[in-house]
Amino acid sequence: MAHDAKVAVLGTGIMGAAMARNLLSAGMEVRAWNRSREKAEPLAQDGAEVAGNPADRRGRRGPLRRGDRGGARLGGPGRRLPGCGAGA
Numbered sequence: 001m002a003h004d005a006k007v008a009v010l011g012t013g014i015m016g017a018a019m020a021r022n023l024l025s026a027g028m029e030v031r032a033w034n035r036s037r038e039k040a041e042p043l044a045q046d047g048a049e050v051a052g053n054p055a056d057r058r059g060r061r062g063p064l065r066r067g068d069r070g071g072a073r074l075g076g077p078g079r080r081l082p083g084c085g086a087g088a
Helices: 014-025 037-046
Strands: 006-010 029-033 061-066 072-074
Touching (some): 014 037, 029 037
Parallel strands (some): 006 029, 006 061
Antiparallel strands (some): 061 072
């Protein structure tokens, strides 16, 4: 992934927040979303943009999200998450 990439991280618990901070440290632009906005807000101090909903990932690669069975998954076109309408 290019260092000038724009990435969306959906889910900013322990693992998601750490991934977002690592991406920020690598020079990427990160937009973070979490069901509980207060869990995503500390990432703003590190340079992330906090999204109001999961569809706010427009213009970003991803979403980067934790898989149902652990691990991270990078979604892409045609691999929408619930709550992300067409074009998201």
